[in-house]
Amino acid sequence: MPVTTGRRADAQRNVAAILDAAAACLVRDPDASVSDIAAAAGVGRVTLYGHFSSRTELVDAVFVRAMTRAHETLDAVDLDGDARQALARLVESSWQVVDESRMLLVAAQRALPPERIRELHESPLRRVRALLERGRADGGFRSDLPADWLVAVFYTVVHGAADELGAGRLAATAAPSAITATLLAAFTPPGERVLADALPLDPS
Amino acid sequence: MPVTTGRRADAQRNVAAILDAAAACLVRDPDASVSDIAAAAGVGRVTLYGHFSSRTELVDAVFVRAMTRAHETLDAVDLDGDARQALARLVESSWQVVDESRMLLVAAQRALPPERIRELHESPLRRVRALLERGRADGGFRSDLPADWLVAVFYTVVHGAADELGAGRLAATAAPSAITATLLAAFTPPGERVLADALPLDPS
DNA sequence: GTCTTGTCGAACAGCCGTGTTCGAGTTACT
DNA sequence: AGTAACTCGAACACGGCTGTTCGACAAGAC
Numbered sequence: 001m002p003v004t005t006g007r008r009a010d011a012q013r014n015v016a017a018i019l020d021a022a023a024a025c026l027v028r029d030p031d032a033s034v035s036d037i038a039a040a041a042g043v044g045r046v047t048l049y050g051h052f053s054s055r056t057e058l059v060d061a062v063f064v065r066a067m068t069r070a071h072e073t074l075d076a077v078d079l080d081g082d083a084r085q086a087l088a089r090l091v092e093s094s095w096q097v098v099d100e101s102r103m104l105l106v107a108a109q110r111a112l113p114p115e116r117i118r119e120l121h122e123s124p125l126r127r128v129r130a131l132l133e134r135g136r137a138d139g140g141f142r143s144d145l146p147a148d149w150l151v152a153v154f155y156t157v158v159h160g161a162a163d164e165l166g167a168g169r170l171a172a173t174a175a176p177s178a179i180t181a182t183l184l185a186a187f188t189p190p191g192e193r194v195l196a197d198a199l200p201l202d203p204s
Numbered sequence: 205m206p207v208t209t210g211r212r213a214d215a216q217r218n219v220a221a222i223l224d225a226a227a228a229c230l231v232r233d234p235d236a237s238v239s240d241i242a243a244a245a246g247v248g249r250v251t252l253y254g255h256f257s258s259r260t261e262l263v264d265a266v267f268v269r270a271m272t273r274a275h276e277t278l279d280a281v282d283l284d285g286d287a288r289q290a291l292a293r294l295v296e297s298s299w300q301v302v303d304e305s306r307m308l309l310v311a312a313q314r315a316l317p318p319e320r321i322r323e324l325h326e327s328p329l330r331r332v333r334a335l336l337e338r339g340r341a342d343g344g345f346r347s348d349l350p351a352d353w354l355v356a357v358f359y360t361v362v363h364g365a366a367d368e369l370g371a372g373r374l375a376a377t378a379a380p381s382a383i384t385a386t387l388l389a390a391f392t393p394p395g396e397r398v399l400a401d402a403l404p405l406d407p408s
Numbered sequence: 409g410t411c412t413t414g415t416c417g418a419a420c421a422g423c424c425g426t427g428t429t430c431g432a433g434t435t436a437c438t
Numbered sequence: 439a440g441t442a443a444c445t446c447g448a449a450c451a452c453g454g455c456t457g458t459t460c461g462a463c464a465a466g467a468c
Contacts, residue, residue: 008436008443033425044446049427110314118371142389148373149365149382156364157357164356167322178353185346186390212413212466237455248416253457 017041022062030107059111070097071123083135091180102162142189221245226266234311263315274301275327287339295384306366346393
């Protein structure tokens with residue numbers, strides 16, 4: 001990732017244009033070539049190499065930017081109050097981000113080593129884990145399964161929903177509620193009543 | 205996929221050896237080249253091209269074989285009796301298959317168009333859908349979410365578990381029960397008690 | 409035992425992508 | 439206005455992989 005401060009104005013503009021174009025191209029085609037990306041950015045291939053020393057580094061930079069934005073979005077979600085309602089809010093926010101950049105993830109998976117993918121996912125997932133553990137502490141979420149596993153379930157279900165949407169088998173409007181209902185059910189302690197749509201627990 | 209009947213004996217042997225070697229290589233490296241595969245099969249590259257006209261066709265054949273076996277495994281599972289216990293049995297069987305060939309799926313996803321991947325998944329998933337709909341009919345499974353979606357949840361959770369195992373965050377012994385517990389919870393109708401480990405519903 | 413069917417290695421052709429170099433031209437800082 | 443930073447296009451070297459052709463050779467079928 002090139003230094004963006006202290007550089008000439010047009011250079012910074014080009015770096016931004018390249019990142020934007022790369023994101024757009026990689027979403028369309030995960031194997032997009034450097035030439036394609038440079039052309040889409042309105043920039044010579046040589047210029048691109050002046051900012052990113054290799055295709056891998058470029059893909060990494062694009063992916064880092066996407067994950068950083070995802071992290072910021074998730075950080076803005078209020079996790080206070082009822083854990084079940086907070087989960088619904090977290091799903092609602094995560095959902096859009098994941099859906100938009102799921103093709104980008106595919107591109108990253110082809111160009112970057114798996115450890116790197118995981119590493120960049122850690123920040124966003126920490127937020128999920130924090131909510132999960134709070135919910136477990138107050139009994140709203142199940143504690144009989146490993147926390148790692150439940151976090152993975154969150155991740156895999158949200159991404160699975162994005163794939164279903166892409167395949168046309170899930171309506172965009174139906175997605176958030178379906179995901180929320182599913183995860184809520186999956187996170188509920190065994191033996192407890194599963195309540196519809198994150199209503200506060202009533203002491204029946 | 206080459207014709208296997210009416211050919212000379214050594215030709216059939218070679219085709220089998222190539223398919224085996226291809227599966228092994230692609231699991232190790234999803235981008236394994238034709239040379240690698242031919243060498244691993246103890247066969248000349250030219251011979252391989254004599255049986256499979258392109259790399260794509262070879263990968264397709266390997267994947268078809270794997271999915272056919274998966275289908276047979278799932279077909280052998282008894283889905284009668286209590287739907288929740290049947291789900292547990294189905295998970296137990298699916299689990300091994302998916303875990304073994306998840307790297308093969310990655311290879312297929314890189315070489316084959318998405319529609320083809322989906323097409324070859326349909327047979328195994330039909331079995332899941334059949335169980336799901338039976339469970340919905342007798343009230344054991346929830347009916348307030350689209351069937352397509354719940355089938356997708358089954359698929360994505362099982363594959364997600366395989367990924368977690370591969371990353372070393374989930375123990376192989378813990379996987380089947382974790383998956384089963386998760387899916388059972390996700391499939392339970394809202395407002396009903398989630399029972400641990402597929403016990404028959406008791407009329408409390 | 410003959411004849412068809414496969415097999416093999418080496419070599420070739422072609423393609424596409426990456427990453428680099430060069431020299432000349434342009435743009436922005438001060 | 440001058441200078442340093444940046445851009446550009448064309449061209450090059452390089453490598454890896456695919457898919458094909460050839461002629462000689464081996465193995466199974468009948």
